[in-house]
Amino acid sequence: MISKLNLKVVEIEDLSPLVKRFRFEDPDKAALPVFSGGAHVSVEMPDGEMLRHNSYSLISDPYDATGYEIAVRREDQGRGGSKFMHEKVAVGDILKLSMPANLFQLDLRAKKHVLIGGGIGITPFLSQMRQLEMHGQAYELHYATHSREEAAGLALLPEAAHIHVHISEDGSRMDLGAMLADQPLGCHVYTCGPEGLIAAVAEQAAMLGWPATSVHSEAFTAPPPGAPFEVTIASTGQVVPVAANQSLLEALEAASVVVDYSCRGGGCGRCETTVTSCDGDIEHNDFWLSKEERAEKKKIMPCMSRFKGLALVLDL
Amino acid sequence: MSNTQFTPSITSRPVYPGLTSLGNVPAIMIADASGQEALKELAAADSSVMDQAHVLLVTTSPALADKLQDLRPASIETVSDLDAAVPSFERLLSTAKMGTQLYLAGSEGLIGFFSARALGSGLPQEAIQSEHRGPISRRMQCVHCKGVTEDVTTDPFTCSHCGLTLFVRDHFSRRLGVFQGVCVDAEVPGEVPETEEIQP
Numbered sequence: 239m240i241s242k243l244n245l246k247v248v249e250i251e252d253l254s255p256l257v258k259r260f261r262f263e264d265p266d267k268a269a270l271p272v273f274s275g276g277a278h279v280s281v282e283m284p285d286g287e288m289l290r291h292n293s294y295s296l297i298s299d300p301y302d303a304t305g306y307e308i309a310v311r312r313e314d315q316g317r318g319g320s321k322f323m324h325e326k327v328a329v330g331d332i333l334k335l336s337m338p339a340n341l342f343q344l345d346l347r348a349k350k351h352v353l354i355g356g357g358i359g360i361t362p363f364l365s366q367m368r369q370l371e372m373h374g375q376a377y378e379l380h381y382a383t384h385s386r387e388e389a390a391g392l393a394l395l396p397e398a399a400h401i402h403v404h405i406s407e408d409g410s411r412m413d414l415g416a417m418l419a420d421q422p423l424g425c426h427v428y429t430c431g432p433e434g435l436i437a438a439v440a441e442q443a444a445m446l447g448w449p450a451t452s453v454h455s456e457a458f459t460a461p462p463p464g465a466p467f468e469v470t471i472a473s474t475g476q477v478v479p480v481a482a483n484q485s486l487l488e489a490l491e492a493a494s495v496v497v498d499y500s501c502r503g504g505g506c507g508r509c510e511t512t513v514t515s516c517d518g519d520i521e522h523n524d525f526w527l528s529k530e531e532r533a534e535k536k537k538i539m540p541c542m543s544r545f546k547g548l549a550l551v552l553d554l
Numbered sequence: 555m556s557n558t559q560f561t562p563s564i565t566s567r568p569v570y571p572g573l574t575s576l577g578n579v580p581a582i583m584i585a586d587a588s589g590q591e592a593l594k595e596l597a598a599a600d601s602s603v604m605d606q607a608h609v610l611l612v613t614t615s616p617a618l619a620d621k622l623q624d625l626r627p628a629s630i631e632t633v634s635d636l637d638a639a640v641p642s643f644e645r646l647l648s649t650a651k652m653g654t655q656l657y658l659a660g661s662e663g664l665i666g667f668f669s670a671r672a673l674g675s676g677l678p679q680e681a682i683q684s685e686h687r688g689p690i691s692r693r694m695q696c697v698h699c700k701g702v703t704e705d706v707t708t709d710p711f712t713c714s715h716c717g718l719t720l721f722v723r724d725h726f727s728r729r730l731g732v733f734q735g736v737c738v739d740a741e742v743p744g745e746v747p748e749t750e751e752i753q754p
């Protein structure tokens with residue numbers, strides 16, 4: 239299925255009170271596969287009994303095979319993955335990472351790229367930016383954040399005329415209308431961050447007559463926690479319990495039920511699973527299924543979604 | 555006269571769904587003598603479409619431009635043929651912003667010619683609208699010598715550059731804005747099917 243890399247943590251740095259940067263290298267200094275700007279890896283986190291996975295965008299130079307870097311924001315309301323990274327991981331530890339995969343590629347036919355990162359959503363742009371620099375492609379980057387203190391991205395962004403920082407606490411809000419109204423033909427816009435920001439950019443671009451094919455976004459986040467529930471496996475009758483701070487995919491893996499996956503963030507479609515029967519409600523937290531598919535309750539994305547009700551049987 | 559209906563063909567063959575107003579947005583409009591009728595109908599349906607429209611009219615008859623002037627576009631310029639329109643078109647494209655719409659009306663040659671240039675400048679395919687008016691002659695590229703023959707109305711036809719007898723294909727190059735013509739008697743030189751008028 240998916241081949242893994244066993245990598246050593248060689249650096250941990252505080253970028254802000256909430257965000258840490260991790261650098262991974264091969265323990266024998268072997269070269270790692272290079273990737274493309276916007277790629278992510280999923281990190282396995284063995285936390286006691288529980289094996290969690292979270293996906294993080296790579297923030298290092300895509301052409302640098304000596305190591306991978308990620309930035310992790312501590313989410314105290316999350317399932318505990320980011321807390322694990324912050325509290326339990328130390329320099330010298332070996333962690334299992336997936337191979338880089340990319341669901342947020344640059345469209346290299348573009349004449350210019352406008353990159354918009356909100357908060358920790360700046361991360362995929364850090365690698366994209368290096369790729370664009372390397373190829374001498376025109377771009378501008380906008381980084382929007384609440385406060386200077388929380389602005390983890392500041393430490394990682396060079397000072398340059400085409401890099402714009404908007405700190406709302408300082409009163410420098412992003413003016414999406416003005417930003418998008420003045421772009422040359424062949425421009426593509428990419429947004430990563432809170433859903434509200436992604437929706438605002440898409441709406442503004444559509445209003446200005448940008449075709450949807452020039453507007454890109456990545457919204458994937460870590461799976462949210464929720465109330466515990468159970469699912470039944472149709473082929474074996476096995477009942478799999480899902481804990482509050484565990485995703486359905488992680489629970490299936492713990493029970494040795496094989497489900498294919500890639501992004502673990504509800505964006506790639508790989509883990510799509512057929513529902514045999516559903517007596518209750520599926521909390522669809524993915525970005526993959528359409529409105530109609532959600533309403534039908536015939537499909538579920540176990541990497542992100544949860545269940546509330548009497549019985550959920552999966553065709554596995 | 556209205557938008558020409560073509561027989562459905564391979565996916566490569568461009569289709570021209572006709573012009574629909576997107577309202578008062580930045581626009582470039584290009585038409586030939588037959589196509590300018592489509593611009594008039596467009597403006598009749600929604601006059602605001604002309605407010606930010608720069609019109610290039612490909613014609614040798616300046617009187618047509620006077621009539622279009624009544625529609626009050628932002629600017630209007632008359633050019634004698636496709637090539638003569640290029641400098642003005644490139645100038646408009648170089649200052650155009652994302653969101654600009656391109657409305658093309660007239661022959662397949664005109665539509666293909668300007669679509670290809672617009673795409674090359676980064677204008678998204680989705681921002682191009684087209685309506686076919688007038689004769690159904692085609693711009694054909696000879697796949698052997700790469701020369702382009704204008705206004706081809708028969709199949710097969712003779713390449714105006716290398717003289718080969720070429721079969722008119724529906725295979726279209728978006729990048730170049732031309733249909734592809736392939737040698738029709740390559741197997742048995744001289745064995746050429748009867749010449750027919752191109753059909754829509």
Ligand code: FES
Nearest residue numbers: 502506507509541
């Ligand atoms: S693994 Fe990508 S959508 Fe679930």
